[in-house]
Amino acid sequence: MKKPIFNVEFADQGPDGKLNSRRRFLKNTGLLVAGTGLFMYSCSDESPEEELLSADAAADRRAGKVFNLGKGDLAILNYAYVLEQLEAEYYRQVLEGSYWANASAEEKQILQDLYYHEVIHRDFLKVAISSVASPGKVAPDLIFDFSSVDFSDRSTVLTVAQILEDTGVSAYNGAGNLLENTDYLLVAGKIVSVEARHAAAIRDLIAPGTTNFASDDVLVDILGTGKAYDKATDPRDVLAAVAATGFLETKIIANNVPTN
Numbered sequence: 022m023k024k025p026i027f028n029v030e031f032a033d034q035g036p037d038g039k040l041n042s043r044r045r046f047l048k049n050t051g052l053l054v055a056g057t058g059l060f061m062y063s064c065s066d067e068s069p070e071e072e073l074l075s076a077d078a079a080a081d082r083r084a085g086k087v088f089n090l091g092k093g094d095l096a097i098l099n100y101a102y103v104l105e106q107l108e109a110e111y112y113r114q115v116l117e118g119s120y121w122a123n124a125s126a127e128e129k130q131i132l133q134d135l136y137y138h139e140v141i142h143r144d145f146l147k148v149a150i151s152s153v154a155s156p157g158k159v160a161p162d163l164i165f166d167f168s169s170v171d172f173s174d175r176s177t178v179l180t181v182a183q184i185l186e187d188t189g190v191s192a193y194n195g196a197g198n199l200l201e202n203t204d205y206l207l208v209a210g211k212i213v214s215v216e217a218r219h220a221a222a223i224r225d226l227i228a229p230g231t232t233n234f235a236s237d238d239v240l241v242d243i244l245g246t247g248k249a250y251d252k253a254t255d256p257r258d259v260l261a262a263v264a265a266t267g268f269l270e271t272k273i274i275a276n277n278v279p280t281n
Contacts, residue, residue, distance in 0.1 A: 086270070088160050092277035094205055097196050098150050099160045100256050100278060101209065104192055105143040107268060108185050110165045112136035115182070118172025128226060135182075135219050142212055149208070164270040179227050186220035187239050188262060189213075194253035199279040217251065255281050 090096040090103075112135050115121050121132055150159045171177045193213035200206045221234040240248035254262075256278050263269055 086164065087272040087274065089274040090278055091158055093279065094200055094202050095154055095158060096278040097200055098146060098205065100196060102146040102150060102160050103163060103273065104189055105139055105146055106163050107165065107263065108189060109139040109143045111167060111185060112139055114167050114172055115178055120173050120175050120178050131222055131226065138215055165268055166270050167268055169267060179223055182223045183227060186216060186223055188259060189216040190220050191252045191254040192259040194251055195255050195281065
C-alpha cells in the first residue's frame, strides 16, 4: 500500500528565498490544503522494516528524514510531539534573532515564556511516548528549515507565531476526540489551554486593544448561537498545512493516523 508522506516545497518565494509579502505568506501557511502536494513511497503495512522499500528511502528513515507516526493513540501523541517540536524550534530561533534582541522588555518576556512552555510540552511528550513505545516508534528530533522567515522583522515573526499557535490550538481540538485513552485526553486538554493563551498573547501583540485575541477567523458557531468556539482541524489537514509552510524537512508518513 502507498503511504502519504507530507513534504512540499514552500511556494511563492522571491529569488532570495524570502517571503514576497505578508499576505502571500498568510495564504501559503494558513490552514489551507488546496494545492498541497503529497509525495508517495511504496510501502507495506506488515512490518516497520519493510515500510520503505528503496535504498534511498531506507537511508532517509535511518537518518531521521522520514518517520511513520504509527496508528491509534500513538499516532496522535507523535503528531502532537511533531507540532511541539516545530513550535519550540521556531521560538528558539526567534530568541536568537535581532527582532527579539531589540524588542521591548514586555515582548521579550512573552516570547521567552512561550519558548519555555513549548520546550516543556515537547520534552513531556517525548518522555510520555517513550514510556509506552519502543525507541523506533517515537518521533525523532525533526529537521526544520526556517530560512524563509526574517527573524529581524517584528511583523513577520509575530505573524508566523500567530499561524503556528492558531494551528496548534486547532490541531489539539481536532485530535482530542480521536484519543481512546482518557489520561492522554486530560493531558491534551491541559496543553491546548496553554496553546490558546499563547495564541491570544501573540494576537494581542499584533493588534493590542482590539478583539483580535479571539477574532472570528479562529472561531466557529457549532450550536447556532454565534461564533464562540475554537476551530477543530483534522490531523491530516494540519499536517498538510504544516508541510505547505516548508518549515518541516522531515517527511511524515501519516496514513494510519485516526481521522474524524
